[in-house]
Amino acid sequence: MITIAIAEDHQSLIDGVELLLKYEKEISIVGMANDGEELLKIVRLKRPKVILTDIRMPKIDGIAATRIIKKELPHSKVIAFSMFDQEDAVRQMIDAGASGYILKNSPLEEVLTAIQQVAKGETYFDAAIDPSLFLGEVKQLAKKQILSKSEREILTLIGQGKTSSEIAAIRFNSVSTIETHRKNIIRKLDLHGKGELLRYAIEKKYDF
Structure with missing residues (x-):
């Protein structure tokens, strides 16, 4: 329905x-x-x-x-x-x-x-x-739609210039968990490394 x-x-x-x-x-x-x-x-x-x-x-x-x-x-x-x-x-x-x-x-x-x-x-x-x-x-x-809610939230924080340690503290996660999310986002968006991920997040300025 x-x-x-x-x-x-x-x-x-x-x-x-x-x-x-x-x-x-x-x-x-x-x-x-x-x-x-x-x-x-x-x-x-x-x-x-x-x-x-x-x-x-x-x-x-x-x-x-x-x-x-x-x-x-x-x-x-x-x-x-x-x-x-x-x-x-x-x-x-x-x-x-x-x-x-x-x-x-x-x-x-x-x-x-x-x-x-x-x-x-x-x-x-x-x-x-x-x-x-x-x-x-x-x-x-x-x-945007292939990312999970957590991944979208993390991408927003990356676009704000936050490090993995800072994001982990904000979300009450371990740094390793945030790093795993970063890798998944890079894979899903077909990006090449953390530098390209950061540029992507900043340039798109997504309001998730």
């Missing part, structure tokens, strides 16, 4: 998506919100597998909400549902952790396809969006 939460400040669009999905046996809508603050309450309570969210919303926008969701519930998948196809909007949502991006003027059936693909761990981007806007970011997103 794919559980989904929807956030959109235009009720008519929420109603349209709800009508589309209500007859899909493998999908269950667990909450609907009209602003980002309400969305976060629903997500924290219901922990949906997929979140479909507008970008421009009252109180908390979709970009900020996505960052919070991916930090608190990294396994939940976010799909942007927006009227904006500009490069800046697409890149900001991907950087925040979104796995998909759909334009509001697309057929509603495309929403269903996006939900199904993203729920399987894939990405989905509207056919009207220039692929050059997201291909590089998708590769980086894929790299």
Whole structure:
């Protein structure tokens, strides 16, 4: 079962998506919100597998909400549902952790396809969006998603210039445990040594 939460400040669009999905046996809508603050309450309570969210919303926008969701519930998948196809909007949502991006003027059936693909761990981007806007970011997103929560946290600390001893003290781990994590991160990200790992962590400046 794919559980989904929807956030959109235009009720008519929420109603349209709800009508589309209500007859899909493998999908269950667990909450609907009209602003980002309400969305976060629903997500924290219901922990949906997929979140479909507008970008421009009252109180908390979709970009900020996505960052919070991916930090608190990294396994939940976010799909942007927006009227904006500009490069800046697409890149900001991907950087925040979104796995998909759909334009509001697309057929509603495309929403269903996006939900199904993203729920399987894939990405989905509207056919009207220039692929050059997201291909590089998708590769980086894929790299982020193969790391465990502990590895992401350690990568953030590495990016802050912390040594293995300092990270061990912060996380109440042994230095050998941190070194093992470093080796695993290097292997998963296909990097070459600690120097490249440090450069990678600093350059990407990931907000995990």
